[in-house]
């Protein structure tokens with residue numbers, strides 16, 4: 132994507148509205164009930180730390196998406212500068228560089244390299260990291276390929292952490308925008324590639340695939356990891372059973388698809404690491420540690436139970 136065009140877009144009224152929607156001032160306008168539930172009403176789920184409301188990620192209600200955003204936002208506010216969370220992730224994912232702090236369980240250098248290869252991008256290209264969190268995985272690929280990056284996430288705290296990280300890494304060709312992944316407000320046909328790690332399962336599958344198709348140039352490639360449901364009653368209602376079908380009906384052809392065999396092992400490594408550092412984490416970030424600790428307890432308890440979802444790697448090309 133041409134940077135001038137992107138800068139123009141970032142200053143457009145629509146983008147400014149999106150940014151305002153995720154500002155603390157806007158967030159304070161959300162009803163006390165939603166704010167309360169997003170702050171404390173969290174439970175362990177199939178993946179990551181997920182607010183309790185059953186249909187939270189149905190993508191059908193603006194309030195539900197607002198609550199989800201607040202939940203992620205309060206978690207990112209707590210962990211963005213956390214020394215202990217950094218230690219937790221380094222112990223769980225020792226091959227990642229020190230500066231790359233994921234808020235997911237998939238990243239490894241092998242996976243990031245595979246995404247970089249699949250996207251087939253270089254210094255003249257641009258790519259998006261959709262639901263980029265604190266920016267580390269996308270910035271690694273940005274450094275590895277020389278391509279320009281736009282990271283998108285609906286958490287303002289995550290975007291702020293990602294922007295700071297890009298500055299510390301001295302990467303000027305990376306920009307981070309706070310927006311809903313199903314309606315980014317970015318120009319159509321503006322990216323050569325798109326990556327997303329452990330995130331699209333939280334969104335209405337059809338809506339996010341349609342948005343990915345809209346922002347990619349014809350021939351552009353999407354490379355992502357996500358969960359696929361193996362049962363009908365996952366607490367996150369939006370997890371699809373078959374993302375290949377979703378992408379095919381949205382104008383993509385499938386180039387690569389694989390179930391990630393080491394995913395349970397990596398989940399356990401993270402949850403064991405959280406368990407090990409629990410006292411230090413509570414000491415450092417207080418109440419905000421609860422959802423992580425609850426999830427770790429529940430996940431370690433049923434580590435040997437039959438899986439209810441699988442982690443997949445998918446590469447799709449826009450026709």
Ligand SMILES: C[S@@+](CC[C@H](N)C(=O)[O-])C[C@H]1O[C@@H](n2cnc3c(N)ncnc32)[C@H](O)[C@@H]1O
Pocket residue numbers: 179196199203204232233234235238261262263264265266268283284285286289310311312313327328329330333334
């Ligand atoms: C498990 S985290 C993964 C973050 C990042 N990809 C990484 O690997 O560190 C899921 C991310 O999805 C983001 N997210 C969930 N729903 C979203 C939506 N509708 N729009 C934008 N971001 C969303 C969350 O804020 C969170 O950063």
